[in-house]
Amino acid sequence: MSKKRLVMIGNGMAGIRTIEEILKLGPEMFEITIFGSEPHPNYNRIQLSTVLQGDAEVSDIILNDWNWYEENKITLYTGETIVKVDTKNQRVISNEGRITPYDELIFATGSSSLMLPLPGVDKKGVTGFRDIQDTETMMEAARQYKKAVVIGGGLLGLEAARGLLNLGMKVDVVHLVGHLMERQLDPIAGEMLKQELENQGMNFLLEKKTTEIFGDERVRGLRFTDGTEVEADLVVMAIGIVPNALLASESGVRVNRGIVVNDLMQTSIPHVYAVGECAEHREVTYGLVAPLYEQAKVLAEKVCHRKVLPYEGSVTGAQLKVAGVDLFSAGEITEDATSTVIRFHNEYAGVYKKVILRDNQIVGIVMYGDTKESTRLFRLMTLKEDISNLTDMELLQPIGAEGTHSINDMPDDEMVCGCNGVSKGDIVSAIHEHSLHSVEEVKGCTNAGRSCGRCKPIIADILEHTLGEEFDSSEQKVAMCGCTPLSHDEVVDEIKEKGLTTIKETMNVLAWQNEEGCTKCRPALNYYLGMVHPEYKDDRNSRLVNEKMHANIQKDGTYSVVPRMYGGVTTAQDLIRIGQVAEKYHIPLVKMTGGQRIALMGVKKEDLTAVWKELDMPSGYAYGKTLRTVKTCVGSTFCRFGTQDSMGLGQELERMFERLDTPHKVKMSVSACPRNCSESGIKDVGVVGIDGGWEIYVGGNGGTDLRAGDLLYTVKTKEELLEITRAFLQYYRETGHYLERTSKWVERFGLDHIKEVLENEAKRVELNARLSRTLERYEEPWSKILEDDTAQNNYYGKREVLTT
Ligand SMILES: Cc1cc2nc3c(=O)[nH]c(=O)nc-3n(C[C@H](O)[C@H](O)[C@H](O)COP(=O)(O)OP(=O)(O)OC[C@H]3O[C@@H](n4cnc5c(N)ncnc54)[C@H](O)[C@@H]3O)c2cc1C
Ligand SMILES: NC(=O)c1ccc[n+]([C@@H]2O[C@H](COP(=O)([O-])OP(=O)(O)OC[C@H]3O[C@@H](n4cnc5c(N)ncnc54)[C@H](O)[C@@H]3O)[C@@H](O)[C@H]2O)c1
Ligand code: SF4
């Protein structure tokens, strides 16, 4: 039987994904011919922003190279545009006069940039941002000129503006309405975004309507309806897109805004289909790849005569690809009389989260500054789950709360790669079925990570979780954050090799792509610099919010205060004082913590310093990436089973390591006999007394990733124990990644390796010496703040932390 002739107009992302799906279902079914106006094979249009921002070359973003077409016996005509479709005789005609007959025809013509029909729009230096050519036009302009204006403060305009800043241009963004990305963000989130981008160097002209682009042959500036003007050597129009549907309508295919299709992607003419941005389905046209790839799958099943699950439309979520900006938006963005809203807003930390509910279902999500919960919430929204059994707290995790959402907790159907519709379950099955070991292999096999690339860190986590020891994390270089391509280890090596001493200097010398850094890299750099240079002056403003405040911020915007109680031992005087302070400052809850401390919960920000003063006790660092507590049992002092003085040792350890900066929090414990009443088996360092000595366990964790500690050594004396523990902690400090718990670190390095280092006497002595130098630098923070009026005003007095 001869093959049917399949012709596709358009060689872009949605079209080629359709062909890939067709080749999977029926590799021998069609003789395929593709026409593309652009002179390139299929490339990742999404990554044009990355190319413009200087993080990739055009060659890096090719999705299907020339070989792919050849290997799949596809005839490809690039740089050739179809100008006529004769649906009666089933053939297409190109601008080169080439006539190609078809049995099945697919329109995959995408969209074009919407260009304002203004006087001067055809001047040199005015461009859209849609393809490689536009990107090259902008890059060329940046080599010769200084000043750019972007019209449109949406996703595209802001990504373009960020790229032009990276290329050294001064950039104004002209926006029609009062806040940025008004289609995705409400005014509060829009304002937060504006502030961040202003810090990065962008200038905004809001509520401005352009009337004219003036200049000579080349643009010189813009004029607005209010009579004002702004200079410009380059104007980038990013005010939306228009589906390329004219050819279809001229060929008699029904067109509204886009080419109208039914649930099987069929147009009004038999054997003619449309897919991607050019298609209009149930009156909606889409501008993100996720829905387009869903359409591609349905269309492939249809033309291959497979059982088809009809396309019923998509819910989309948007994120901005600009370093230092963490936002997510999906569905409705403003509440109305029929909806209710749960909102968390911490202006100080720059975090805003809003979930809109109707009939106990999520109908809208807006998040800025912390989007960790976005995939989970988006899943609840798309599945239309009844959320009435979830508390506000379960829906919106406050900042500073431990993420409850580990890979373990993730349901199999949770979407990992939104662009390509790949769930955790799909990835885990592919890892097992195809013996995959790297992110690149997962990408090749499942498509996850193949578009915007944002999901790659989660794919790496899933690989690690699924493969355990077989996972070679060294192969998976993960950048510290979007501000740099360097990994944590590479940044630390550079700090040491180049003798970098401040955050600013590190960012400059290592060519940070975002001058100010972001909430991921600033705290990490602050930690690494302090770890490498004991004399480093801590940059408080680069700390995570709880550390900056020296108190844990709570769900309702109040704080918790937990004073230090060495080894979990207190006195009657301290308890009386705590009681008096709790009464005087109307502290609503006094709670014993899991680490044997007393927490005063619900302290108002303006009362924090007075509470510290009247308690007159050191900070317990319940908020810090440092030693939290050393939990102890009563031990030989009172217990008849006790073989050792656990309270004495616990207090000594806590006094030794209090305030020590570590990559993540460190919990310790001392039990005086193997009955282990203070749970030494699930601590970062857990000590158990035995007859004639101590056992030291490390890498234990009692949290979401439950892990029993490994026995590191059995020692006879307290001196040996202290020397080993100090060396262990210092080695963790020097080689752990910022925010990596010892449980993960021990697994990454392997217990044998750690033992080998600690058994080497010279190394052990050096580690102890470096730790001693570091420990000298720490001071008690609460009393320091009480001596410092400026700090009190800046952090606790004038500013208002808003939580609604
Ligand atoms: C800078 C930028 C950043 C983006 N970022 C994201 C993002 O982060 N996430 C996301 O989901 N989406 C993003 N998008 C949108 C995404 O790239 C598009 O949704 C997707 O590329 C659309 O695919 P398509 O195949 O429908 O159209 P296209 O990729 O535009 O392909 C259509 C092709 O058809 C060709 N063509 C048109 N008419 C003819 C003709 N008559 N004859 C021959 N060829 C023709 C065009 O030249 C074009 O090459 C971004 C887009 C841009 C421009
Ligand atoms: N990160 C991403 O997901 C991403 C990135 C880039 C592009 N895209 C996609 O590309 C497409 C185009 O993006 P876009 O940002 O151009 O479209 P958009 O429609 O999302 O935003 C256009 C913005 O321009 C503003 N605007 C309209 N007319 C204006 C005028 N005369 N003057 C000033 N401002 C004006 C609008 O108010 C709107 O905010 C969209 O489909 C988008 O989803 C997505
Ligand atoms: S661990 Fe042993 S010594 Fe400590 S309290 Fe429990 S039984 Fe007593």
Ligand code: FES
């Ligand atoms: S989420 Fe975009 S590639 Fe995975």
